Amino acid sequence: MHKKILWTALALFAVIVSSARHSDAGASARLADDTIKQLDDFIAKHMQEKNLPGVVVAMSVPGEGDYIAVKGQANLATGRVRELNDPFRIASITKTFIGTAILQSVDQGKLRTSDPLSRWYPEFPNADSITVDDLLRMRSGIADSADQALLQEWYAKPLMDVSAAGMIKRAAAKAAQFEPPGRKTVYANVNFMLLEEILKKVSGRSTGDQLSHGIFTPLGMKHTWYPTNNGLPGHLHGYSWNAQTGKFDDKTVLNPNIPGGAGAVISTMSDLKTYAEALCTGRLLKPDTHKARLATQPLEGLPDFIGYGEGIAKFGHFCGHNGTIFGFSSEMWYLPEKDAVIVINVNRLDLDDQSQSADLFLAITKMLFPAYVQW
Numbered sequence: 342m343h344k345k346i347l348w349t350a351l352a353l354f355a356v357i358v359s360s361a362r363h364s365d366a367g368a369s370a371r372l373a374d375d376t377i378k379q380l381d382d383f384i385a386k387h388m389q390e391k392n393l394p395g396v397v398v399a400m401s402v403p404g405e406g407d408y409i410a411v412k413g414q415a416n417l418a419t420g421r422v423r424e425l426n427d428p429f430r431i432a433s434i435t436k437t438f439i440g441t442a443i444l445q446s447v448d449q450g451k452l453r454t455s456d457p458l459s460r461w462y463p464e465f466p467n468a469d470s471i472t473v474d475d476l477l478r479m480r481s482g483i484a485d486s487a488d489q490a491l492l493q494e495w496y497a498k499p500l501m502d503v504s505a506a507g508m509i510k511r512a513a514a515k516a517a518q519f520e521p522p523g524r525k526t527v528y529a530n531v532n533f534m535l536l537e538e539i540l541k542k543v544s545g546r547s548t549g550d551q552l553s554h555g556i557f558t559p560l561g562m563k564h565t566w567y568p569t570n571n572g573l574p575g576h577l578h579g580y581s582w583n584a585q586t587g588k589f590d591d592k593t594v595l596n597p598n599i600p601g602g603a604g605a606v607i608s609t610m611s612d613l614k615t616y617a618e619a620l621c622t623g624r625l626l627k628p629d630t631h632k633a634r635l636a637t638q639p640l641e642g643l644p645d646f647i648g649y650g651e652g653i654a655k656f657g658h659f660c661g662h663n664g665t666i667f668g669f670s671s672e673m674w675y676l677p678e679k680d681a682v683i684v685i686n687v688n689r690l691d692l693d694d695q696s697q698s699a700d701l702f703l704a705i706t707k708m709l710f711p712a713y714v715q716w
Contacts, residue, residue, distance in 0.1 A: 372406025376709070383704060384410050393697060394580050394589065395423035395688045398705065399610045402681040415577045415688070417589060426609045427577035428564060429686050430597075432664025434613070434673050435606040436533045437620055438552050440477055440652015442540050444634060445555050448627045451543045454651070461539050465509070466516035473539070475522045476532040477651035478638065482520035485529035486511035487603070496581070496667060496692050499595035500571055508534050508599065526638045526649050530603035533652070537602025548602065560619055565608040568597045573607065579668015581691045589689075592668035604666050610684050613673045617682045620653065621660035621675040635660070646715045658713040659706070663699065665690045670698035674706075676713060 380398075388396055395413030415423045446452050452460075452473060458481075459468035467482065475481040486508045495501055512531040520527075537548055544551045549567035557565050571594050573579070580589040597605040608616075618624075623631025637648030637655045648655045654662045661674035672685040683705065687697040707714050 372402075372408060377408065379708060380408060380705065381410065383708070384412060384701070387701060387704070388413060391697065391700075392582065393687050393689055395577075396701070397423060397425060397427075397610055397686050398683070398701065399425070399614055399685075400681070400683045400705070400709075401614060402679055402709070405679075413688075417578070417580065418591075421576055423577065423688070426564065426611055428573065428575045428607050428609050429577055429671070429688065430573065430579065430604075430666050430669045431606050431608045431613065431671050431673070432600070432604040432666035432669060432690075433530075434608075434662045434664045434671060435600070435602065435604045436652050437616075437662045438556055438606055439533050439536050439540060439548075439602045440634070441620065441625055442544075442551055442555050443473065443477065443536055444626050444630050444651060446540065446543050448630055452539070454633075458535065461542055462509075462535070465513055465535075467519055467522060471522045473536070474651065476536050479526050479528050479532055479640070479649050480523050480638070481529070481532055482522045482524065482527075483512055483529055483531055484515035484518035485531050486515070486534075487530040487600070491599075492692065492694060495595070495599055496592075499592060499667070501596060501599070503596070503599050505534050505538060505598060505601045508601065509538070525641045527641050528649070530600065533603040534601050536652075540602070552606075556616075556625060559625065560615055562608070562612040562615060565606065565612045565616075568605055568607055571596055577688060579666075579688045579690070581667050582689065592690075595667060600666060604664060610686065613671075613684045614682050617661055617673050617675045617684065618680070621677065644715070657715045658710075663696065663702070665694055665696050667692075670696045672698045672702040674702065676706075676710060678713060679710065681710070 384396060394417055395415055398410040400408045411423055411425050413423050415421045415427055447454055454474035456473050457469050458465055458471040462468050471481045552567055573593050578591055578593040581592045583590045634651040634653055637650040639645045639648050646657045659674040659676050663672045667690055670687045670690045674683050685698045685701050689697045703716055
């Protein structure tokens with residue numbers, strides 16, 4: 342969910358424990374044995390070094406093979422091992438769904454990306470100057486309500502009662518910190534909280550109904566949904582390391598309204614593999630709409646190869662998004678040159694909001710796709 346979603350990957354400049362298992366069920370015979378061993382060894386070592394409860398990596402490279410690794414624990418209290426399709430919170434990957442639904446509404450003539458925010462929020466600061474496109478592209482200039490103070494409060498009180506309206510109001514109260522829209526690409530969750538509310542207004546449906554109608558059902562994503570309660574179905578638990586106690590805090594149950602359209606969705610590895618390709622090839626949008634979506638601009642303060650489009654990220658040659666939310670760190674990327682998909686989930690994310698999956702993505706892609714990485 343949080344601000345550091347993409348730039349935690351800056352750990353690239355610095356370059357899985359008990360009850361671990363590896364599944365070769367999806368591994369192609371064409372994927373070399375030494376490559377599989379290299380990946381297995383790296384993931385196991387990384388888990389141990391970084392104290393990761395559990396890791397799942399699912400990768401598909403047409404013509405070369407698939408790789409699936411399922412390692413570690415889903416529940417530290419019971420010792421239950423992770424399973425491939427345990428549902429987990431996908432955090433900011435949610436933004437790609439909201440972005441897609443907004444752009445589908447554009448294709449249907451229900452709104453335009455040039456529409457000002459004042460069409461729906463006339464009293465919001467700078468609303469006449471901020472467009473839907475600015476929100477999608479993280480160029481609104483709005484100061485984020487999901488700041489460090491909010492994170493600390495939410496960590497202490499995972500079920501704290503804050504709605505989307507409350508998060509938007511918190512952002513509006515920071516009007517003195519706003520910058521002129523359209524000048525900088527600065528990651529802020531509140532952009533997609535506003536877009537979610539706009540989506541509900543133009544569609545006349547709940548977020549979950551609209552995402553199901555426009556994305557989940559057409560793509561056959563039967564295990565992806567927008568949550569309406571605090572729980573996480575299944576047996577997987579998410580954890581945050583507490584340095585003061587020297588133990589993991591269980592962060593499985595939390596209020597999903599706080600991230601909302603910026604990070605609430607729950608999904609599985611198999612559904613995300615399906616979605617990554619559809620997202621980055623534009624299967625759900627008109628060609629011109631998708632082409633415009635992929636036009637990215639560098640995120641402020643980051644290397645030029647890390648850019649943001651309309652609810653979609655570019656990391657060098659890779660297209661997709663990653664996400665962090667208490668208890669879970671995730672990666673979902675597509676490499677068009679290879680028609681390859683890589684999805685990673687780690688059931689750990691701490692209060693510092695430093696991604697626990699980014700280093701895995703960086704190292705694995707460097708091993709397998711050296712010609713397409715810039716790290």
